[in-house]
Amino acid sequence: MLPLDKDQQTICALATPAGAGAISVVRISGDQAKDIILAACPGLKNKNIESHKAYFTKLKNDKNENIDEVVVTYFADHKSYTGESSAEISCHGNPLITEKILNRLHQLGARSADRGEFTYRAFMNDKIDLVQAEAVLSVIESQTENALKVSLRQLEGKTSKEFLAIESEMIWCLAHIEASIDFSTEGLDVVDQNILIQKLKKIKQDLQKMIDSHKSGKILKDGLKIVFTGQPNVGKSSLLNQIVEKEKAIVTEIAGTTRDVIESATIYNGLKIIVCDTAGLRETKDVVEKIGVEKSLLEAASADICIYVFDASAGITKDDEKLILNIPNKKVLFVANKSDKLAPHVLLGSRTETTKKLQSLAQEKPCFDQNNLLFLSALDQSCRDQLLLNITAEFKNLDFLNESLISSARQFEMSQNAELAVSNVVLELEQNAGSEFIAQTLKGALLSIQKILGHSFDDQIMDRVFKEFCIGK
Ligand SMILES: Nc1nc2c(ncn2[C@@H]2O[C@H](COP(=O)(O)OP(=O)(O)OP(=O)(O)O)[C@@H](O)[C@H]2O)c(=O)[nH]1
Ligand SMILES: [Mg+2]
Incomplete structure (x- = not known):
């Protein structure tokens, strides 16, 4: 008999985290799943096992010795996560047991699953599209309530629905453009050019909405990164400690205390905030501090928001001005710290003066x-609330339950490609370019949307989507 194609082999893997626990779950999926389960659990042999039912039984090795008492939940093909015949074996959560179970399944013909292979099979069997496959990973990795809400929305197919609507509109436009190439195309009238342009502009708008949503989607998924920078001794580490609500960074009155980049995280209003404290910026001969200053500038460059801290009682000095002009970020928040040192009647004047300098x-x-x-x-x-409220203000009105946000870089890039191609189609129509030429450009846009949904895919796309998955998912 010829060996089976990789995709036709039966796969198995541990689906729960490795290590000890109350229970662990081993998953198996593929044509042979049911036969292998029956062979491993002789007690089930004479039972007519049904889909979605759980069976308490003993799983045995090839010498008929017990490996463990388990609960097998069986899912018939077409009715399972992968679309294939599959089962979940719940056993006692001991790594020795799960290893023995997996060895037994291997002995009976199942092989170890690759990363994300269960989800890959669900995609190949049309149970989910690629947007939903990416959402599976997001659901597992979500670290905040809001990130979870958005991921679940994507998993339910709400984001896919928006891309599907765009795909369908594109196909309509393409069919009508192609109809004007071949007048014999049955049942399609040549549509007025202005109607086509209107439709394409609407598609462009919808794509732009998806592209714009990526900024929030990404921040929701990965967190908002803020970096404190400024001269030594202005209170950067003290502010970090307040934000993360613990003594994470060393605070002393000695200038040059922080040398390394200190990273920590907190959750605020459903958003993950990654906070970095860095070495105070100054000219220094100290080798270690010098490296710290270089690291500090690099860290600031990678942040979503740079928080420039200065001493309120000194105001923005000449040295600050030089440093401020070197900040690489587009978004900067200026914090005049130590304002407790200012008498209330001085505060107002100081604010006016600082505003003028800025x-x-x-x-x-x-x-x-x-x-x-x-x-x-x-x-x-x-100060924690004041800072975080200001930083997260732009996300305050996001309706995480109802808005479709794209959090995947892949979907973002493909949407950008599609939007660019649709803009070109509009231009070409307005300049009365040849229909064949226009159809070609539109096909490029359509292909990008089909790649997002997985209606068109290749090894590179599959690799990108599934490489981040864990084994067993
Ligand atoms: N009065 C007052 N003192 C503060 C405030 N914030 C920090 N300090 C004090 O200022 C000193 C320096 O604080 P740090 O947080 O270590 O300052 P830093 O900017 O991290 O300093 P480097 O790590 O040296 O760059 C410490 O003695 C703090 O207690 C503040 O808002 N008011
Ligand atoms: Mg410090």
């Missing part, structure tokens, strides 16, 4: 917004 700096770097200025005191616990 206004003049904004002339050199237009991305600075003088309104992004907070007077805080790291000695006061309320």
